Amino acid sequence: MNGSRLPLLRRISQIFFLLLFLALLVFTSLHSMIGTTSDIHLRGPVRLFFEWDPLVAVANALATHALYRGLLWSLIILLPTLFLGRFFCGWICPMGTLQHFVGNMPSEAKRGKQRIESNRYKRWQTVKYVVLIAGLVAACFGSMAIGLLDPFSLLVRSFGLSVLPAFNFAVRAVLAPLENSHIAAIKATGGTIHTVLQFLVLDFRQAHFAQGLVLGILFVAILAASLRVTRLWCRSICPLGALLGAVSRWSVLGLHKDPNSCDKCNRCLMHCQGGDDPIGGAPWRKAECLMCMNCVGSCPHHSLNFQFFRNEKEVASPDIGRRRTITGIAAGAVVVPLMRSNTGLGKSRNERLLRPPGSVDESEFLSRCIRCGECMKVCPNTALHPTLDQAGIEGLWSPMVVPRIGYCEPSCVLCSEVCPTGAIWQITPKEKGWVVGVGGQNQPVRLGTAFYDRGRCLPWAMATDCIVCEEWCPVSPKAIYVQEAQVIDSAGITKTLKQPRIDPSRCVGCGACEYACPLQEHPAVYVTSIGESRSPSSQILLNRK
Numbered sequence: 001m002n003g004s005r006l007p008l009l010r011r012i013s014q015i016f017f018l019l020l021f022l023a024l025l026v027f028t029s030l031h032s033m034i035g036t037t038s039d040i041h042l043r044g045p046v047r048l049f050f051e052w053d054p055l056v057a058v059a060n061a062l063a064t065h066a067l068y069r070g071l072l073w074s075l076i077i078l079l080p081t082l083f084l085g086r087f088f089c090g091w092i093c094p095m096g097t098l099q100h101f102v103g104n105m106p107s108e109a110k111r112g113k114q115r116i117e118s119n120r121y122k123r124w125q126t127v128k129y130v131v132l133i134a135g136l137v138a139a140c141f142g143s144m145a146i147g148l149l150d151p152f153s154l155l156v157r158s159f160g161l162s163v164l165p166a167f168n169f170a171v172r173a174v175l176a177p178l179e180n181s182h183i184a185a186i187k188a189t190g191g192t193i194h195t196v197l198q199f200l201v202l203d204f205r206q207a208h209f210a211q212g213l214v215l216g217i218l219f220v221a222i223l224a225a226s227l228r229v230t231r232l233w234c235r236s237i238c239p240l241g242a243l244l245g246a247v248s249r250w251s252v253l254g255l256h257k258d259p260n261s262c263d264k265c266n267r268c269l270m271h272c273q274g275g276d277d278p279i280g281g282a283p284w285r286k287a288e289c290l291m292c293m294n295c296v297g298s299c300p301h302h303s304l305n306f307q308f309f310r311n312e313k314e315v316a317s318p319d320i321g322r323r324r325t326i327t328g329i330a331a332g333a334v335v336v337p338l339m340r341s342n343t344g345l346g347k348s349r350n351e352r353l354l355r356p357p358g359s360v361d362e363s364e365f366l367s368r369c370i371r372c373g374e375c376m377k378v379c380p381n382t383a384l385h386p387t388l389d390q391a392g393i394e395g396l397w398s399p400m401v402v403p404r405i406g407y408c409e410p411s412c413v414l415c416s417e418v419c420p421t422g423a424i425w426q427i428t429p430k431e432k433g434w435v436v437g438v439g440g441q442n443q444p445v446r447l448g449t450a451f452y453d454r455g456r457c458l459p460w461a462m463a464t465d466c467i468v469c470e471e472w473c474p475v476s477p478k479a480i481y482v483q484e485a486q487v488i489d490s491a492g493i494t495k496t497l498k499q500p501r502i503d504p505s506r507c508v509g510c511g512a513c514e515y516a517c518p519l520q521e522h523p524a525v526y527v528t529s530i531g532e533s534r535s536p537s538s539q540i541l542l543n544r545k
Contacts, residue, residue, distance in 0.1 A: 006293035010090060010517050014097040021049055021094040028378040028418060036354035046374065047302055049094075049152050050420035054078045055132075056153075056370055059146050060421050062139040063367040068422035077248055085248040088289035089234060089241050090273065095151035096234055096241075100273060100292070103226035107535035110228070118229050119272040121285055125235045129320045130328040132242035136289040137332025142363065143339065143394055147370025148241050152500070154219070157397065160377030161209040161386065162216035168203055192361065209376060210385040210402065234290065235275050242318070245287035249317045255284045255295070256310050262303040268295035278304060287318045305335045339394035350390040351528040354401035354509060357408060357445045358427040362391075371397040375415035375424060384415065398423075401447060403511025403527050405510035408447060410434035410474045410510065434491035434508055436476045448509030449540065450479070450502050457524035459499045465490040469513035469525050470500050479506035480513060504531060504540060 029047045047070060050056055056287055060308040061067050064166035077088050089096050110118055134457025135146025147153050175197075198204075209215075225232040234241050239463040255278060262280040263284030269279055271294035277287040278295035280303070282320045296304045338370050356375055359365055376384040376399050383406030385515050386397040399415070401408060413432055454460040459467075482498035489495055502525075 004488055010291075010293055013091045014100065016093045018094045018097045021155070022159075025164070025377070026047055026201055028160065028374060030064065030335075036171070039068070044367045045537065046378075046418050047420045048372075050370075050372065052077055052092075053150065053152050053240065055150055055243050056244065056421065057140040059136060059144060059370075060368065062136060063142050063144055064364070064422070066422070067370070067403050069426075070420070077244075078378075081244050081247045082250050082252075084253050085251040085286060085291050086241065086244045086274070087287055087291040087328070088244055089238075090292040093151060093240075095155050095238075096231065096290065098223060098231055099226045099231045103229060103230040103273070104224045106142070107227040108134065110230070116269045116420040119269045119275055121275050121277045121288060122235075123319075125275055125288060126318065126320045126324055126507065127236045128238055128242040128488050129235060129318050130245070130331070132239040132246075133325060133328025134332035134335065135239050137329050138336050139367075141333065141336040142367040143336045143337070144367055144370055144423075145335070145394060146239045147240055147372065147421075148397065149237065150370055151233075151238055153370045153372040154222075155202070156377065157371060157373035157386075158215050158219035160373045162212045164201075164377075165207045165209065165212060166216065167201075168364065170204065171197060171202060187338070205380075206394075207382045207383065208211055208405075209382070209398070211388060211404075212223070213334075215386075215397075230275070231273050231290070234273075235288070245318055248287055248289075251286065252308050253306055254286060254308075254310050254312070254314060255289065256283070256305050256307045256312060257261060258301075258303040261301045265300065267298045267300065268304060271298045273293065283313045283315050285315045325348050336394075339392060351530065352526075353387070353390045353529055354403070354447045354527060355529075356384055356399055356401065356415040357413065357426050357432055357447060358419075358424045359534055360423065360425055365423050365534075366394055366398070369395075369398045370421055370423075372420065373397075373399075374418040374420065375399050378414045378418050379406065379413055380409055380414070383408055401511055403514035405515075407511040407515040408509075430542040433477060434510065443489045443533070444475075444508050446508045446531055447511070448527045448529040449507050450511075450513050450527045451503050452500065452502065453522070453524050453526065456519055456522065457500070458519075459487075459497045460524075463495055463497065465497060466518065467498050467500060468518055469517050472500075472516040474510060474512055475506055475508055477506060479503050479508070500525075 024046045051070040051073040054077050057067060057071040057074040060071055064524055074280050080087065094275055132151060135149070138145050175190050175194045178186055178193060181190065183188045202316065222233050229235070257280050260334060264280060266279060272278055273292040273294060274288045274290040278284060296306065304449035355365060373386065376386065383401050383403070384399045385402045385405065387395055387400045390396055411429050413427050413429055416426045431445070433442065452460070458464040459504065467482055470478060470480040470482055480500050483499050484496055485499050487495055487497055509532065511527050512526050513525045514523050517525050530538055
């Protein structure tokens with residue numbers, strides 16, 4: 001095939017997989033769900049890209065000594081890598097595509113000789129291998145912290161919790177004046193545009209996620225770094241790229257350089273994405289090449305082409321060295337106890353840390369969760385948000401229920417449906433047991449238990465009628481019940497009020513009562529993790545025999 005056509009094919013592939021990724025991400029929203037309130041489910045295989053992610057599969061296997069559903073499919077990526085090298089990074093990975101696009105934008109930092117020099121191989125490109133080794137060693141100790149840097153987790157977390165909500169808000173803000181216009185044509189145009197975008201990308205709700213701004217800034221910073229150094233994230237940090245680079249050491253496809261026709265014009269370096277030294281006179285670095293084919297397509301003398309089973313000078317293995325290898329191993333071994341130490345970098349468990357329904361025990365949860373944000377993106381009530389310090393440093397950006405913002409819908413198990421690693425075990429509405437007529441014979445899944453602050457509760461502290469919490473309680477029979485009591489108000493008048501109470505044997509910790517409490521700032525009823533099903537040691541009720 002003509003080498004000049006290879007970059008065009010690569011662009012087509014990149015665009016296709018980027019659009020596929022965005023389409024699957026949009027599927028994790030309300031307008032993609034069908035059925036009634038007792039049949040909430042998704043139409044698309046939104047976990048597809050995670051099932052193609054060998055980094056998640058390897059780390060999951062090391063941390064849990066098993067592979068969760070679908071992760072075995074990642075071999076589809078590893079096996080071709082043995083023959084074709086890091087084609088996934090250059091042709092499929094949406095994170096790489098976005099960096100490729102941004103990196104091609106005009107930049108003062110990449111002009112002329114500066115651009116050529118920036119695309120030469122640099123020693124700091126081995127940092128990603130240190131990150132990979134540290135992450136895998138940490139996984140051996142039961143920590144999935146490497147998920148924070150996985151490119152798919154980064155993309156879903158950034159888009160789902162920051163970019164798309166911001167886009168949703170901006171579009172509605174622009175269309176609102178059009179739809180409210182007194183001019184019929186403008187109003188109709190605004191309504192039509194809104195309807196089309198609502199069908200394609202907009203969510204029915206306007207979600208706001210905790211730390212959404214921080215996640216957005218970090219994502220923009222990563223992309224902006226490509227303006228200075230082409231695909232800086234891929235070259236220096238990405239652990240998935242490092243894993244694929246290590247596997248590509250045995251690939252049989254390599255770059256052939258014809259020294260007789262090369263005039264050292266350096267055009268191959270002008271467009272090199274991986275910093276792998278495709279120029280003549282220097283060994284080609286196989287583990288760094290992203291197979292973007294730009295060097296082949298830009299060479300005016302056709303001095304470069306990719307061949308199978310060539311025998312030429314190259315650096316096949318990652319140039320990491322013994323010192324960096326030891327550094328990665330030591331970092332992975334040390335960071336886990338530091339994160340989990342209550343006296344070091346860690347933090348004791350927060351009583352308000354409510355995990356999604358179906359979550360496994362906390363230690364196993366942290367050995368599985370990759371902080372991808374899929375569960376938060378799909379939650380219909382925006383009840384799930386990324387943690388900051390509630391789960392310690394090891395649990396950074398893992399999901400937690402924030403009842404004051406949203407409560408757990410009784411019939412919804414979408415978070416367990418989309419979780420790619422089993423941190424939230426897949427359950428059915430029947431197994432969840434919150435819906436009348438749907439619950440099974442076993443006890444319902446409990447996220448925690450609600451408690452009252454009687455000093456703030458209106459019927460208890462201020463002699464004022466209020467039973468909003470009891471009205472919102474979705475379980476049957478209700479976990480919140482009321483008892484009439486005679487109270488005397490500030491004027492000395494005796495009143496009969498209904499004072500709410502909690503039956504802990506019925507409470508599932510859904511958070512509806514806390515969400516609905518009319519008191520601002522601190523609600524009078526709040527949910528803690530005490531009594532959660534996943535932790536036998538966090539119980540307040542004795543078993544009755």
